[in-house]
Amino acid sequence: MNNIKNYIETHKDRFINELIELLKIPSISADSAYKNDVLKTAEAVKFSLEKAGCDTVEVCETDGYPIVYGEKEIDTNLPTVLVYGHYDVQPPDPLDLWHSPPFEPIIKETEKHPDGAIFARGACDDKGQMYMHVKAMEFMTSTNQLPCNVKFMIEGEEEVGSANLATFVKNNREKLKNDVILISDTGMIAKETPSITTGLRGLSYVEVEVTGPNRDLHSGLYGGAVANPINVLTKMIASLHDENNHITIPGFYDKVEDLSKEERAEMAKAPFNLENYKNALDIEAVYGETGYTTNERNSIRPTLDVNGIWGGYIGEGAKTVIASKAYAKISMRLVPNQDWQDVTQLFKAHFESIAPKGVKVKVTPHHGGQGYVTPIDSIGYQAASKAYQDTFGKTPIPQRSGGSIPIVSLFEQELKSKTILMGFGLDSDAIHSPNEHFGVWNYLKGIETIPYFYKYFTQLSS
Amino acid sequence: MNNIKNYIETHKDRFINELIELLKIPSISADSAYKNDVLKTAEAVKFSLEKAGCDTVEVCETDGYPIVYGEKEIDTNLPTVLVYGHYDVQPPDPLDLWHSPPFEPIIKETEKHPDGAIFARGACDDKGQMYMHVKAMEFMTSTNQLPCNVKFMIEGEEEVGSANLATFVKNNREKLKNDVILISDTGMIAKETPSITTGLRGLSYVEVEVTGPNRDLHSGLYGGAVANPINVLTKMIASLHDENNHITIPGFYDKVEDLSKEERAEMAKAPFNLENYKNALDIEAVYGETGYTTNERNSIRPTLDVNGIWGGYIGEGAKTVIASKAYAKISMRLVPNQDWQDVTQLFKAHFESIAPKGVKVKVTPHHGGQGYVTPIDSIGYQAASKAYQDTFGKTPIPQRSGGSIPIVSLFEQELKSKTILMGFGLDSDAIHSPNEHFGVWNYLKGIETIPYFYKYFTQLSS
Numbered sequence: 056m057n058n059i060k061n062y063i064e065t066h067k068d069r070f071i072n073e074l075i076e077l078l079k080i081p082s083i084s085a086d087s088a089y090k091n092d093v094l095k096t097a098e099a100v101k102f103s104l105e106k107a108g109c110d111t112v113e114v115c116e117t118d119g120y121p122i123v124y125g126e127k128e129i130d131t132n133l134p135t136v137l138v139y140g141h142y143d144v145q146p147p148d149p150l151d152l153w154h155s156p157p158f159e160p161i162i163k164e165t166e167k168h169p170d171g172a173i174f175a176r177g178a179c180d181d182k183g184q185m186y187m188h189v190k191a192m193e194f195m196t197s198t199n200q201l202p203c204n205v206k207f208m209i210e211g212e213e214e215v216g217s218a219n220l221a222t223f224v225k226n227n228r229e230k231l232k233n234d235v236i237l238i239s240d241t242g243m244i245a246k247e248t249p250s251i252t253t254g255l256r257g258l259s260y261v262e263v264e265v266t267g268p269n270r271d272l273h274s275g276l277y278g279g280a281v282a283n284p285i286n287v288l289t290k291m292i293a294s295l296h297d298e299n300n301h302i303t304i305p306g307f308y309d310k311v312e313d314l315s316k317e318e319r320a321e322m323a324k325a326p327f328n329l330e331n332y333k334n335a336l337d338i339e340a341v342y343g344e345t346g347y348t349t350n351e352r353n354s355i356r357p358t359l360d361v362n363g364i365w366g367g368y369i370g371e372g373a374k375t376v377i378a379s380k381a382y383a384k385i386s387m388r389l390v391p392n393q394d395w396q397d398v399t400q401l402f403k404a405h406f407e408s409i410a411p412k413g414v415k416v417k418v419t420p421h422h423g424g425q426g427y428v429t430p431i432d433s434i435g436y437q438a439a440s441k442a443y444q445d446t447f448g449k450t451p452i453p454q455r456s457g458g459s460i461p462i463v464s465l466f467e468q469e470l471k472s473k474t475i476l477m478g479f480g481l482d483s484d485a486i487h488s489p490n491e492h493f494g495v496w497n498y499l500k501g502i503e504t505i506p507y508f509y510k511y512f513t514q515l516s517s
Numbered sequence: 518m519n520n521i522k523n524y525i526e527t528h529k530d531r532f533i534n535e536l537i538e539l540l541k542i543p544s545i546s547a548d549s550a551y552k553n554d555v556l557k558t559a560e561a562v563k564f565s566l567e568k569a570g571c572d573t574v575e576v577c578e579t580d581g582y583p584i585v586y587g588e589k590e591i592d593t594n595l596p597t598v599l600v601y602g603h604y605d606v607q608p609p610d611p612l613d614l615w616h617s618p619p620f621e622p623i624i625k626e627t628e629k630h631p632d633g634a635i636f637a638r639g640a641c642d643d644k645g646q647m648y649m650h651v652k653a654m655e656f657m658t659s660t661n662q663l664p665c666n667v668k669f670m671i672e673g674e675e676e677v678g679s680a681n682l683a684t685f686v687k688n689n690r691e692k693l694k695n696d697v698i699l700i701s702d703t704g705m706i707a708k709e710t711p712s713i714t715t716g717l718r719g720l721s722y723v724e725v726e727v728t729g730p731n732r733d734l735h736s737g738l739y740g741g742a743v744a745n746p747i748n749v750l751t752k753m754i755a756s757l758h759d760e761n762n763h764i765t766i767p768g769f770y771d772k773v774e775d776l777s778k779e780e781r782a783e784m785a786k787a788p789f790n791l792e793n794y795k796n797a798l799d800i801e802a803v804y805g806e807t808g809y810t811t812n813e814r815n816s817i818r819p820t821l822d823v824n825g826i827w828g829g830y831i832g833e834g835a836k837t838v839i840a841s842k843a844y845a846k847i848s849m850r851l852v853p854n855q856d857w858q859d860v861t862q863l864f865k866a867h868f869e870s871i872a873p874k875g876v877k878v879k880v881t882p883h884h885g886g887q888g889y890v891t892p893i894d895s896i897g898y899q900a901a902s903k904a905y906q907d908t909f910g911k912t913p914i915p916q917r918s919g920g921s922i923p924i925v926s927l928f929e930q931e932l933k934s935k936t937i938l939m940g941f942g943l944d945s946d947a948i949h950s951p952n953e954h955f956g957v958w959n960y961l962k963g964i965e966t967i968p969y970f971y972k973y974f975t976q977l978s979s
Contacts, residue, residue, distance in 0.1 A: 080887075085834030139872030146836055152732065169640030212607035217836050242738075256737060260835045269799035270614065273949040275718060276704075278850050279820030280811045282560060282804035285845075286758070286823050292748065293755035303615045340874035342744035349742045361748050362838050363829035368846060370675050372547030373883045374608055375848055375921075376824050376949050383747075386837055388740050412802035421835045424601075456736030487735040487838050 056504045063499055064192050065264025070502065071162075071173070071495065073103070074186050077142075078175040080162040084098060084120060084215045093211050096142045097121045100189075100209050107189045107208065108196030115217035126228070127196065128204045133135040134202040134516040136509060137233035137472070139462070140185030140240065141213035144177035145487050149501030152489035160421045167246075167483050168494035179493035181454035183348065183477060184239035185209060187501035195506050202513040206233060216260070222468045224462075235435040235512060236466050237338035238502060241456050246496065248326060249443045252476035254354065254455035255463060257389030257426035259399045260362075265291070265381045271367075272377040282383040282413035291409055291416075292383060295359055299345035302359050302387075302404045309390040322350060325452060334341030334484065345380050353457035358388045384421070388457060395423035395461075424461015426473070427445055434515045435475040442477075442507035446500060469503075477501075477508065518968045520924060525961055532964065533635070535626070536648050537564070539604075539621040540637040546582060546605035546677045555673050558604045559583045562647075562671050569651045570658025573667065579681035582673030586692070589658065589712040590666045593868035594663050596978040601694035601924070602647030603675035607949050608637035614951035618842050619851060628707075629945050630956035633670035641955035645703035646941060647671060649707065649963035650701075651842070652686070657968050664975040668695060675702075676886025678722070679924050686924075686931045697897040697974060700967065701963060703918050703940030708876060708958065710788060711905045713898065714938035715799030716816065717919035717925060719888035721861045722824075726879040726953075727843045733829075734839040744875035746843040747828045753878075754845060755820055755870055761807035763819050764849075766867045770855040776817055784812060787914060797945065816918035820850045846883070850919060863972070886923015896977045897937040904969035908962060938962075 063070070082096035082414065083089040097114050100123045104112045109125035120143065128135075147157035155161050160175035172417040188207070208231065210220050215399040226230060237468075241252040267284035268277070295301050327350055333341065343352040352358070366381030368374035387402065388394055403418040429436065431453050443451040456476075463474045479501040485491045525532070534577040544558035547553040559576050566574045566587035574587035582605065590597075603677050609619035609729075622637035635645065650669070657663040658776070670693065672682050686693060703714040729746035759765050789812055793801065805814040814820070828843030830836035831926055865880040872878040889897065893915050894932065917936075925936045941963040947953045 085836060086832060088966055121738060146830065146832060148735070148830070148832065152841075173860070186842045206583070214836075231550055256814075258737075258837070260837070262835075265799075266693065267800065270947060270952070271611070271950040272798075273920065274820075274822045274848055275815075275850055275917070276944060277718075278848075278919060279805050279818055280803060280815035280820045280919075281798060281800060282802075283822050285826050286754065289751040289754040289826070290758075292751040296748070296752075310908060336729075336734075336743060338729065338743060338875050340744075340876040341742060342873060343741050353737075353739060353742040356741055358736075360735055360736045360740045360745050360839055361751065362836060363828065363840070364747050364751070364843065365827045365831040367825035368608065368610070369825045369827040370548060370608060370610065372608075373724075373848070374547060374676075375720070375722070376607075378825070379614075381826065382831075384835060386736055386740075386835070388737055393574055404975075411801050411802040411804065429892065450678075457740060457742075458735065482738060485732060486738075487836070488733045490732070515777075 056200060056510060058198065059503055059506060061192060061457045063503055064168065067499055069457065070190050074104040075160045075173065076114055077182050077186060077393060078177055079158055081158045082143045083146050084212050091118050091145055097211055100142050100322050102208055103189050107193040115223065117223055119219040119516065120224050123209040124224065125207040126205065127201065128199060133203040134234040134513055135181040135206060136151065136512065137206045137208060137231060137236045138188045139236055139238045140209045141181045142185065142209050143211040143214050144182065145214050149489060154293065154490055163493065167481060168496065170494065170496045172468050172492040172494045174492040176491055176492055178491050179480040179484040180491065182215045183493040183498055184501065187239060187479065187498060188505060189503045191505035195509065198505065202441040202509050206231065218422060220462050225466060228242055228469060231470055233470060233472050234516060236474040237477065237508065238460065238473055238474055239477050239479060240460055240484055241458065242474045243478050243482040244325060244452060244454060245481065249447045249449055249451040250454040251286055251439050251451045252456045253431060255426055256459050257393055257424055257455055258386060258459040258461060259389060259395045259402065259423040260421040261399060261402060262383060262419045262421055263383050265414065266379060268377065268379055272380050274375040274377045277315040277377055278394050281377065282411060283377050284414055285378055286412060287414050287424045288366065288383060289380040291406065292361060293406045294409060300343055302357065304401050306401050307398065311357060311390055312392055319351065323348065323351060326453060354455040355390060357390050357393060359385065361385050380430065388459065389426050390429045391426040393426065395425055399423060424459055425464035429473055433473050435473050438508050438512035439477050440516055441511045442504050446504040487489050518664060520660065520935050521656060521968060523967055524660065525965055532652050533808045536645055537622045537635065539644050539648060540639055541620055543620045544605045544673065545608050546674050547608050555582050555605055559585050559673055562604050565651050566669055567825060573652060577685065579685055581681040584669040584682065584685050587669040588667065589663065592665060596663040596696040596975055597668060598669060598974065599668045599693060599696065599698045600650045601698055601700045602648065602650065602671045603643045603673065604671055605673040605676050606644065607676050611636045611951060616952055623934050624957065625720060629943060630958065632956065632958045634954040634956045636645065636952055636954040638640050638953055639948040640953050641942040642828050643675065643702045643961055645955040646963065647848065649941065649960060650967060651699060652964045653967035657971065662968065664971050668693065680884060682924055683927055687760060687928060690931060693932055695934050696978060698934055698936040699939065699970065700922065700936055701939050701941060702922055703920065703938045705940050705946055706787060706914060706916060706944040707943065709829060711909045711911055711913040712916040713901050713913045714918045715915040715938055716890040717888055719855055719886055720848060720859045720921040721851060721857045721864065721885040722848040722883040723861060723864060724881045724883055725845050725847060728877045729875065730839065730841055733841050736837040736839045739839055743839065744877055745839050747840055749873060750828065750843040750845060753868065754823060756871060762805055764819065766863050768863050769860065773852055774854055785810065787812065787916060797916040797921055816917040817852060819852050822848055823946060824848050841886060850921065852890050853888040853890050853966055855888065857887055871890060886921055887926035888927045891935055897935050897974060900911050900974035900977055901937050902969050904966050905937060908966040
C-alpha cells in the first residue's frame with residue numbers, strides 16, 4: 056500500500072474532525088426519544104460512503120432502523136470483502152459520571168493514549184471503528200489501490216439486538232454475497248500487543264417482573280404479612296448462583312464444552328496482570344466462578360449478570376412502602392454450542408418455577424444471539440495477521456472475547472462466509488461506560504492496517 | 518355534647534371543603550422540591566386553629582419544617598388535652614397508578630364508603646384525621662362546650678422521621694405540659710367495629726449502597742470476572758431472612774418478648790377473614806414468618822422489608838452493563854423493648870460483615886423510633902372507650918397496630934403522659950399508596966366522637 060503513511064499524515068485532522076461530527080449525533084437506538092438522531096446518523100453514514108468512493112449507496116428501510124448499504128465492484132473475478140459495522144450507540148447514562156458531555160466530543164491525553172483520545176459515546180463502539188473502514192476505503196479508491204470488490208453493511212440496531220438484520224440478510228443473500236466479512240467492533244490486548252478476536256460469547260437478555268399485592272402498601276400495616284416483591288426478587292436472583300458462582304438453572308451447562316488443558320495453557324500466555332486489573336477497577340478482589348481464571352471467566356465461561364434492577368421508592372428521603380412490583384434486566388453471556396433461544400427458555404421455565412406463592416412472575420425475552428469461534432488457519436485470518444505484521448511489526452495474538460456480536464453466527468449461517476474481527480480499541484476505552492473514548496493513535500493505526508488486509512486477502516485468494 | 522349532630526349536619530359541606538383546600542397543597546416533606554408547599558401548609562394550619570378558637574397560635578421554627586402550636590386555656594384547674602398530628606404527606610409516586618391527581622381531591626363513592634370518600638394524598642394520613650380535631654375544637658368553642666384546656670402540636674416532618682420534634686419537645690416541656698395526648702393517625706378495624714390502637718411498632722430505616730468497580734462496565738468484557746454490585750446486593754438482602762422468614766441479623770430478636778397464649782388468643786378474636794384479605798390484595802397466598810398468623814406478623818412481630826431498590830440500567834430497552842453501584846432502602850419494624858438505635862447498629866455491623874471482597878458497602882441510617890404499648894385501664898383509654906360507645910353504640914376493641922408513630926414513646930418519656938390513639942381510617946384507605954382516600958362518613962364521625970372524649974376525660978379526671 057504505497058504512500059499510506061503520508062496520506063494519513065496529510066489528512067489526519069480531517070479524518071478526526073469527520074469522526075467528531077458523526078459522534079455529535081446522539082444515535083441511541085435503545086431510547087425512542089432519539090429516533091430522529093438515529094435516522095440522521097444513517098444519512099450521514101450514507102454520505103460518507105459516497106464520498107469514500109462507493110458506486111451505489113442506499114439507506115435500506117427495515118421494520119426498525121435502516122441499514123446503510125454501499126458497494127464498489129471493480130472486477131467480478133476478484134474476491135469481495137463485506138464490511139459490517141453499526142452507527143447506533145449505547146445510552147450514555149449515568150450522565151453525572153461523564154467528565155464531558157457524551158455527545159460533545161473532546162480530545163484529551165490519557166496515560167494509555169499520550170497522543171490523545173476522542174471522548175464521546177460511540178467513539179470506539181462502534182462509530183470510530185466503523186469509520187476507520189470508510190477512511191481506509193477513501194485511501195484505496197483515491198489512490199487507485201483498491202485490490203478487490205467491497206461491500207458495506209452498516210446497521211443501526213446493534214446495541215438493541217439487531218432485531219431486523221436477520222430478515223435483511225436473508226432477503227439479500229445475493230446482494231451481500233462475499234468471500235469474507237470484516238468487522239471492527241472488538242478490542243485488542245494492548246497497543247504493543249495486537250490481537251485478533253477468534254471467539255465471541257452468545258447472549259440472552261431478559262426482563263423480569265415480580266408482582267405482589269395489587270397496589271403499593273404501607274410497610275407498617277402490611278410488613279411481614281405479605282410477600283414483598285423486592286425481597287422476593289432478591290431471593291430469586293440470589294438463588295441463580297450457588298456458593299461457587301455456578302449458575303443453578305437446570306440444563307444451563309449441558310452444551311458448554313470445557314476447553315482442553317492445552318487450550319487453557321495457550322490462553323494463559325496472553326499478557327495479564329491481576330494487580331493492574333484490580334487497580335484499574337479499584338477493587339480489592341476479583342470475583343467469579345470457582346476453578347477458572349479471570350480471563351477464562353470472561354471469555355470461555357457462560358455468565359449471568361443483572362444489568363438493572365428497580366422497584367419501590369427510589370427518590371430522595373424515606374418512604375415506608377411495600378411496592379406492588381419489582382423489576383430486573385438480566386443478561387446471560389453464552390459460549391459456543393449454547394443456543395441462546397434454548398437458554399432463554401431454560402431461564403424462563405426455571406425463574407417462573409422458583410417464584411413463591413403470593414407473587415406473580417413475568418419473564419420477557421429482550422434479544423439474544425449465538426456465540427462464535429473462528430479458525431486461525433483461514434485465508435481471512437492469515438491476511439489479517441500479515442496486515443498487523445506490516446503495520447505493528449508483530450504477529451497478532453488470537454484472543455477469545457467475552458463480548459457478543461450476535462450477527463456473526465447469523466452471517467456464517469446465511470452468507471456461508473467467515474468473519475474476521477480486527478479490533479483496535481482497548482479494554483480501558485470504557486465502551487458502554489461513562490467517558491467512552493478511542494485513542495487517536497488507534498484510530499489512525501486502524502485506517503493504516505485495513506488496506507493491507509485487502510491486499511493480502513486478495514493475494515491469498517488468487 | 519348537645520346539638521353536635523345538628524351542628525355537623527349544618528356545617529358538613531364547609532368541613533369537607535376546608536379539608537379539600539388543605540389537601541390541594543402538596544406538602545411532601547421527603548422531597549425538598551416541595552419546600553414552599555410544606556411551609557404554606559403550616560400557615561394554613563395556623564389559620565385554621567385561630568378560626569377554631571385557639572387563643573394563641575404560633576408557627577414554631579425548627580432546623581427542619583416548622584411545628585404549628587396552638588392552645589386555649591380556660592381554667593388551670595381543669596385537665597389539659599394535647600392534640601398531636603402532622604400536616605406533611607408521603608410522596609405520591611408511582612403517579613401512574615393514581616386514578617385522579619393526588620393533589621386534586623375528588624369525592625367518589627366506593628364499596629366501603631357508600632357516602633363517598635375524599636381521594637387525595639394525605640386525605641387520611643394525616644391531614645384528614647388531624648383536621649377532625651380542628652373542627653371538633655371549632656364545635657366546642659363556638660357552642661361554649663369546651664370542658665377543659667386544649668393544646669395543639671401539628672408537625673411537618675412525621676413522614677421523614679420527625680427529626681426535629683424531639684428537640685422541640687425537650688425545649689418546651691412546660692409549654693406542652695398536659696394530662697393526656699390525643700392522636701388520630703391510625704385506623705380502626707371497620708366502620709361497624711371501632712377500635713383503639715394500644716400498640717405501635719418501632720422503626721429503623723436505613724439506606725445501603727454497594728460499590729463494585731469504579732465505573733460501569735461492559736457486561737460482555739467483564740461479566741463473570743468481577744463482583745456485580747447488583748448481584749451481590751440481591752445475595753446480601755436475600756440472606757437477611759432464613760427459610761422460615763426469620764431475620765438472620767445476630768441479636769435482632771434478643772429483646773423481642775413473645776406474647777402469652779392468652780394474649781394471642783385475645784388477639785385472635787379480632788374479626789379477620791383471610792380470603793377477603795387475599796382478595797383485596799389480589800394475592801394467591803399470604804407470606805411471612807413461620808409460626809405466626811397474619812395479624813400477628815404485622816403487629817406483634819418485628820419485620821424487615823426492602824422499600825426501594827435500584828441500580829444499573831432501568832430505562833427503556835436493554836443495556837449490557839455491569840453497574841458500579843447498587844442501592845436499597847430497607848426498613849425494620851420493631852416491637853416494644855427493641856431499641857431502634859441498637860437494632861440499627863446490629864443491622865449495620867451485620868450488613869457490612871456479609872459483604873464479599875470485591876465490593877465496598879455503606880450503610881446510612883435514615884431515621885427510626887421506639888415501639889409503644891399503652892394500658893387499657895388508664896383514664897384516657899376509658900374516656901375514649903365511652904366516647905365511641907356514645908357515637909358508635911359499641912365498645913371499641915383494643916388493637917395492636919403494625920405501624921409506627923415514633924414520637925409516641927418520646928412523648929411518654931419527655932412529657933410523662935400517656936397517648937390515646939383514636940383512629941378513624943380503614944386499612945383499605947390506601948395510605949402511603951396511590952389513591953389514598955378517607956371516608957366522608959369516617960371524617961364526620963371523628964368530628965362527632967372527639968368532643969365526647971374531652972367530656973369524659975374531664976369527668977373521669979375530676
